[in-house]
Amino acid sequence: MADFEKCSLALQKGQAKEVVAIVEEAITEGIGAKTILEEGLMSGMSIIGVKFKNNEVYVPEVLIAARAMNMGAALLKPLLMEEGVEPKGKAVLGTVKGDLHDIGKNLVRMMMEGKGIEVIDLGVDVSAEKFLTGAKENSAKIVCCSALLTTTMTQMESVVKGFVDSGMRDDVTIMIGGAPVTQNYCDSIGADIYTADAATAAEVAAELF
Ligand code: B1M
Numbered sequence: 001m002a003d004f005e006k007c008s009l010a011l012q013k014g015q016a017k018e019v020v021a022i023v024e025e026a027i028t029e030g031i032g033a034k035t036i037l038e039e040g041l042m043s044g045m046s047i048i049g050v051k052f053k054n055n056e057v058y059v060p061e062v063l064i065a066a067r068a069m070n071m072g073a074a075l076l077k078p079l080l081m082e083e084g085v086e087p088k089g090k091a092v093l094g095t096v097k098g099d100l101h102d103i104g105k106n107l108v109r110m111m112m113e114g115k116g117i118e119v120i121d122l123g124v125d126v127s128a129e130k131f132l133t134g135a136k137e138n139s140a141k142i143v144c145c146s147a148l149l150t151t152t153m154t155q156m157e158s159v160v161k162g163f164v165d166s167g168m169r170d171d172v173t174i175m176i177g178g179a180p181v182t183q184n185y186c187d188s189i190g191a192d193i194y195t196a197d198a199a200t201a202a203e204v205a206a207e208l209f
Helices: 004-012 016-028 033-053 059-080 103-114 128-138 155-165 183-189 198-208
Strands: 090-095 118-121 142-146 173-177
Touching: 004 016, 004 033, 004 059, 016 033, 016 059, 033 059, 059 103, 090 103, 090 128, 103 118, 103 142, 103 198, 128 142, 128 155, 142 155, 142 198, 155 173, 155 183, 173 198
Parallel strands: 090 118, 090 142, 142 173
Antiparallel strands: none
């Protein structure tokens, strides 16, 4: 039986090989991808978050934990995909300018792809202009912005403004999320939809299509 406690500890130590092995074991045992993600991976990452806040671990440790998390999560991607689903529509996705956090964004991508949505991932540190060009070039109907810092979430307002100024505001639905983001903030900047987690973001996006 895959040991999620061990997986969480390995993730916290950045032992990517160990994390990958336990995730593979859990998949073989037929445990659901969502359970593996939440109990094996995200549990470890939230402990790292608390330790990071309390200065018990520092950026290098967090980076190797994040690498282990991304490697484990990548194995779950095929399980999150619905077999034979035709692409429902296109979304562009990115972490806003000045922000390098990509784990939550990657989860949003995986969950959306799992719902049959084609996701154009613009990466991290994405400027308002890049969101605009990305949406235009790909004729994307949904624009997804992720932010993890209180100092960078304000970039989401620039993204909304960019679409207003270019006359494209009515062509897209702007979805926002990330730890510091709230429904109130979404309302205040004129974005369309706030969701608290990646799975809900994907459900809502699929409904929009
Ligand atoms: Co950063 N960091 N970090 N960090 N980091 C936080 C966010 C912080 C809360 C830690 C803390 O102090 N407790 C804090 C922010 C404080 C604040 O602004 N309020 C912080 C800080 C301060 C910083 C630096 C400034 C530290 C420094 O250098 N002094 C620096 C900034 C760098 C930059 O971006 N310019 C920094 C750097 C880093 C690392 C590079 C070391 C690393 C990132 C590695 C990577 O992403 N590849 C890192 C990490 C890993 C974290 C923590 C520990 C974990 C974040 C994470 O991946 N969580 C984090 C503490 C924490 O969150 N507890 C912290 C797991 C992930 C699944 O959750 O991304 O929230 P999350 O995604 C969730 C939801 O938010 C939602 O779905 C997911 C769940 O399903 N969601 C969406 C996300 N995007 C969405 C979009 C949607 C919908 C839902 O629609 C479009």
